Amino acid sequence: MNTNSNTYTVIYSTIIVVVVAAVLAFVATALKPMQTANEKAETISQILTAAQFGEKSSWTDNNATIAFYKENIEKAYTVDLEGNENGALATENAEVFSTSDLKAQNYAIRDAADAKLPVYVFKNGTKVIPIYGAGLWGPVWGYIAVGSDNVIAGAYFDHASETPGLGGKIKDDPAFRAQFVGKVFDFSDLKPFAIVKGGAPADKANAIDAITGATMTSNGVEAAVNTWAKAYETVLKVTPAEVPADTTAAAEEVAFSDVNVEE
Amino acid sequence: MDAKLKETIFNPIFKSNPITVLVLGICSSLAVTVELKGAFVMALSVIAVTGLSSFVASILRNTIPNRVRIIIQLVIVALMVILVDQLLKAYAYSIDKQLSVYIGLIITNCIVMGRIEAFALGNKPIPSLLDGIANGAGYGLILIVVAFFRELFGSGTLFGVQVIPQALYDLGYMNNGLVILPPMALILIGVIIWIQRSIQKDLQEK
Numbered sequence: 001m002n003t004n005s006n007t008y009t010v011i012y013s014t015i016i017v018v019v020v021a022a023v024l025a026f027v028a029t030a031l032k033p034m035q036t037a038n039e040k041a042e043t044i045s046q047i048l049t050a051a052q053f054g055e056k057s058s059w060t061d062n063n064a065t066i067a068f069y070k071e072n073i074e075k076a077y078t079v080d081l082e083g084n085e086n087g088a089l090a091t092e093n094a095e096v097f098s099t100s101d102l103k104a105q106n107y108a109i110r111d112a113a114d115a116k117l118p119v120y121v122f123k124n125g126t127k128v129i130p131i132y133g134a135g136l137w138g139p140v141w142g143y144i145a146v147g148s149d150n151v152i153a154g155a156y157f158d159h160a161s162e163t164p165g166l167g168g169k170i171k172d173d174p175a176f177r178a179q180f181v182g183k184v185f186d187f188s189d190l191k192p193f194a195i196v197k198g199g200a201p202a203d204k205a206n207a208i209d210a211i212t213g214a215t216m217t218s219n220g221v222e223a224a225v226n227t228w229a230k231a232y233e234t235v236l237k238v239t240p241a242e243v244p245a246d247t248t249a250a251a252e253e254v255a256f257s258d259v260n261v262e263e
Numbered sequence: 264m265d266a267k268l269k270e271t272i273f274n275p276i277f278k279s280n281p282i283t284v285l286v287l288g289i290c291s292s293l294a295v296t297v298e299l300k301g302a303f304v305m306a307l308s309v310i311a312v313t314g315l316s317s318f319v320a321s322i323l324r325n326t327i328p329n330r331v332r333i334i335i336q337l338v339i340v341a342l343m344v345i346l347v348d349q350l351l352k353a354y355a356y357s358i359d360k361q362l363s364v365y366i367g368l369i370i371t372n373c374i375v376m377g378r379i380e381a382f383a384l385g386n387k388p389i390p391s392l393l394d395g396i397a398n399g400a401g402y403g404l405i406l407i408v409v410a411f412f413r414e415l416f417g418s419g420t421l422f423g424v425q426v427i428p429q430a431l432y433d434l435g436y437m438n439n440g441l442v443i444l445p446p447m448a449l450i451l452i453g454v455i456i457w458i459q460r461s462i463q464k465d466l467q468e469k
Contacts, residue, residue, distance in 0.1 A: 038356040165297025
C-alpha cells in the first residue's frame with residue numbers, strides 16, 4: 001500500500017486521533033471516581049496537617065485520613081465576606097471544598113460577590129481556613145490553622161507547577177511553613193501578613209522570611225494569604241470589644257447564680 | 264545476548280549518552296536537578312515514557328505516513344504521558360503529586376521523540392523498548408549526578424536530609440546560592456561533558 005498518498009495520510013491521521021481520543025476519554029471516565037476520592041483525601045490530609053494533627057507524610061491511607069477527620073471535626077461551615085455564617089458542610093460525609101471550589105471562591109472574593117468561604121473548626125478549638133492564589137507558573141493554595149486565641153498554629157501549602165527546589169519549597173520545605181507558627185494576622189497593618197525578601201524583622205509578629213530564589217512564588221503566597229485573610233477578617237480578628245463583653249456576660253451569670261443561691 | 268542488543272542497552276548509558284553526547288533533554292536537566300528526589304522521580308518517569316512510546320511507535324512504524332510522522336509521534340508520546348498520569352492519579356496519588364510538575368517536561372523532552380525518530384522507526388518493537396529504557400536511564404544517570412552536587416552544595420542536604428553538619432555553618436560556611444540556579448547546572452553538565460570527552464578520545468573534534 002502506498003503510505004505516502006494523500007488519502008492514506010488523511011485517513012490514517014483521522015483514525016489515530018479518534019482512537020487516541022477514545023482511549024483517553026475511556027480511561028479518564030473509568031478512573032474518575034477513584035481520582036476524586038484521592039483528591040478529597042488529599043485535601044483533608046492538607047487540612048489536618050495545617051491543624052497540626054500530624055506530618056503530611058503520615059496521612060497515607062485515604063480511609064484512615066477521612067475517619068480521623070470525622071472524629072475530630074467539630075463543625076464546618078461557610079461564611080460570607082462580612083463573616084456571617086451562610087451555610088454548613090456535612091461533617092458526617094467529611095464534605096470539604098476542593099481546590100476548584102476554592103478557585104471559584106477566589107473569584108468571588110475578587111469581585112466582592114456572594115462568597116461562601118469554608119471554615120473548619122476542630123474539637124480542640126483549632127480553626128482552619130483555606131487560601132488560594134497565583135504563584136509563578138500556576139495556582140498556589142493552602143490551609144492556615146489558628147488556635148482559639150487566633151494565633152497561627154500551623155500552615156500547609158501546595159502548588160500546581162512551581163519550580164521544584166525553588167518555589168516548590170512552599171510545599172516541600174517544612175522549615176518554610178514552620179515559620180508561620182506563633183505569628184498573627186495584624187489587620188491594622190497595610191498587609192495583614194508579610195513574606196519578606198531578605199529576612200523578616202524579628203520584632204514583627206506578622207512577617208516571615210521569603211524563599212531564596214523564589215521571589216515570585218513567595219509574593220504569590222503572600223498575596224493569596226492577604227486576600228483570603230482580609231476576606232476572613234471577622235473570623236480571624238481578635239476584637240478587643242468581644243473579649244470583655246464575654247467576660248461581663250460570664251460575670252453576670254455568676255452574679256445571677258449567686259443571687260439565686262442566696263435566695 | 265548478541266553484541267548488537269548489548270550495544271543498544273549499554274551505549275546510551277555512557278558512550279552515546281543522550282545528554283552529554285547527543286545533547287538532548289538539556290532544558291529539563293537544568294530545571295529538575297535542584298534536589299535529588301525530584302531528579303530521581305523525573306528519571307523514572309522518563310524511563311517509563313521513552314520505553315513505552317518507542318515500543319508503540321515501533322509497532323506502528325510501517326504504517327505511519329512519512330509526511331505526518333512527527334505529529335503522529337507527538338500524539339503517541341502525549342498519549343503515553345497522559346495515560347501514565349491518569350493511572351498514577353487513581354492508583355498512586357502520592358507519586359502523582361510529586362510528578363505533577365514534570366508531566367509537561369516529559370512530553371516536550373527531546374529524548375523521547377529523538378529516540379523514536381532515530382531508532383524506533385527503523386527497528387523491531389523489543390529492541391526499541393530496550394533502547395527507550397536505556398536512553399531514559401542514561402538521561403537519569405546524568406540528572407542524578409548533577410542533582411547530587413547541586414543539592415549538596417546548594418542546600419547542604421541529600422534527599423532532603425541535612426548532611427553538612429551545623430558545626431561547619433557555625434564556622435562560617437554558607438550554602439552556595441549560585442548552585443541552586445539553572446546556570447550552575449549548565450556549568451556542571453559542561454564539566455561532565457569535558458570529563459567524558461577526555462576519557463573517550465574519539466568524541467573529540469579535530
